[in-house]
Amino acid sequence: MNLVEMDELEIGFIGLGAMGMMYAKRLCEAGWKNINVCDLPSKYEQLKTTLAGSGLTVLKDGHAVSRRSDFIIYSVEAENIERVVAEYGPSTKLEAIVGGQTSVKEPEIRAFEKYLPDDAHIVTCHSLHGPTVHPKGQPLVLIRHRASDDKYNLVIRILSCLQSELVELSYKEHDRITADTQAVTHVAFLSMGTAWKTQMQFPWETPQYVGGIENVKINMTLRIYSNKWHVYAGIAIMNPSAEIQIRQYAQSVSDLFKLMIQEKQEEFENRVKEAGDFVFGKHAENRQPILLSDSILDRFSLSSVPSEQRKPNSHLSLMAMTDSWHKLGIRPYEHMVCQTPLFRLWIGIAEYLFRNTEMLDEAIRAALYDKDIRADDMEFYSASKGWAECVAVGNMAAYQKRFNDTAEFFKKRFPEGVRIGNEMIEVIKTHQRVGLGNIAHSDS
C-alpha cells in the first residue's frame, strides 16, 4: 500500500447509516487517514459527539464532504439518491471519483450523469451483504462507468481492505442479476412473513415449520424484517428488471396453488418436476452444488415443537421459486458470482428439496392432499399476490406500511433470529471454503 497516498488522499461518505458507517470504519481501521463523513445536517452535533476520537472527520453536510474529498461514496436510501446527488453533486471536487452504495444502480447512475460535473469520474460499488456480515470473501460489485485507468485502480486499492471478491459489471448487468438473486428471494421471504402474521401464527410454534429447511425460512424472514424497509423497497420498486421476476413468482405461486386445490396430481407433479429438472437436473451438473442439508441446518432452531411432532410441508414457496426460474429461463447457478448470503441459503434449500426425491414426493403429497397445510398455502398465495401488486404499483409508502405491519408482529424475536441467522451465514461461509460434504460428514 502506498503510505503517502493513505496519508494524503481524502475519502468522503455522504450518509452515515448502517452501510456508510461500516465502510468508513473499515477504511479508517485499514489506515486511510482522512475520512470525511456526514449525515443529515440535523445529525451533525450528535455525530460529532458520538464519533469524537474515532478517527473520522465529521462535517456538516454533503457540500463540505464533496468539496474536499477525492473519492466520495453516497450511502443513502435508493429513494433519496436523485435528490441528494442533485443537492451535493455540483460541489464535487475537481476530478474527484464519485460512487454510491445503493442496491440498485439505474437511478444512481442516472443521478450521477445528470448532476455531477463533467470532470468527475464515476466508479460505483455494491457490497452484496448486510452491514453485520464481515465483507471478507463476499462479492463486491464494482462498476467502472466513467473513469480513467488511474482513478479506477485507485478505487480498487482503496476498497481492497474490505477483502471482498471483486465482481466487475456494467450497471445494467448489475441490475439484471440482482433482480434475479435479491428481488425475487426477498419477495418469497416477505410473503412467508405476511402469511404467518395474517394467521397470527409464529412458525416456531407450528409443527409444519420444524427442521433445517424451515429454520432457514424462519430465520431469514426475521432477518429481512429486522432490516430497514427502504432497502428492500428500493431493490423491488426501483430496479427496472425486478418487476417481471416478482410478477412471475406470484404467478407461479398462483398456478401451483390452483393445481393443488383442484388435486390435479399429474399436472402438478409434472410441472414441479420439469422445473426441478431445468434448474437442478443434468445440464446443471457442471456447477458447484451448494449441498445444504437438514442435518446441517437442524441446529439453528427457534422452534419449541419437538421434532417427533414435525408434519410434512408442501414447500409451495420453494416449488414456486423453481417454477418461476423455469418459466423465465433463468439458471440461478449462473448468478452465483453475485450471491448474497440470503440467496445462497435460499437456492441451497431449494436444491436440497429437489435433489431429495423422497422429500420432494412427500412435499408433493402434502401439497395435494394434506388439508392441515392448505390454510398456510392459501395465505402464502394471497401474500405473494399482495407483494407483487404493491411492487407493480410502485408505491413506496404502501410498501413501507405492509413491511412495518409485519415487522411489528415479529419484532420480539428479532435479536434471537438475527443472532441465529448470523451463525447460519457463518456456516455457509465455511462451507464455501471447505466444501459442505466435509461438514455434513462431521455433523452427522
Ligand SMILES: NC(=O)C1=CN([C@@H]2O[C@H](COP(=O)(O)OP(=O)(O)OC[C@H]3O[C@@H](n4cnc5c(N)ncnc54)[C@H](OP(=O)(O)O)[C@@H]3O)[C@@H](O)[C@H]2O)C=CC1
Ligand atoms: N442495509 C443493507 O443490508 C444494505 C444496504 N445497501 C444500500 O446502502 C444504502 C444505505 O443503506 P443503509 O446504510 O442500510 O441505510 P440507512 O437508512 O441506515 O442509512 C442511510 C443514511 O443516509 C442518510 N441520509 C438521507 N439523506 C441524506 C442527506 N441528504 N445527506 C446525508 N445523509 C442522508 C439517512 O438519514 P435518515 O435516516 O434520517 O433519512 C441515513 O442515516 C441503501 O441504498 C441500501 O440499499 C447495500 C447493501 C446492504
Ligand SMILES: O=C(O)C(=O)Cc1ccc(O)cc1
Ligand atoms: O442478503 C440479502 O439479500 C440481504 O437481505 C442483505 C442485503 C440487502 C441489500 C443489499 O443491497 C445487499 C444485501
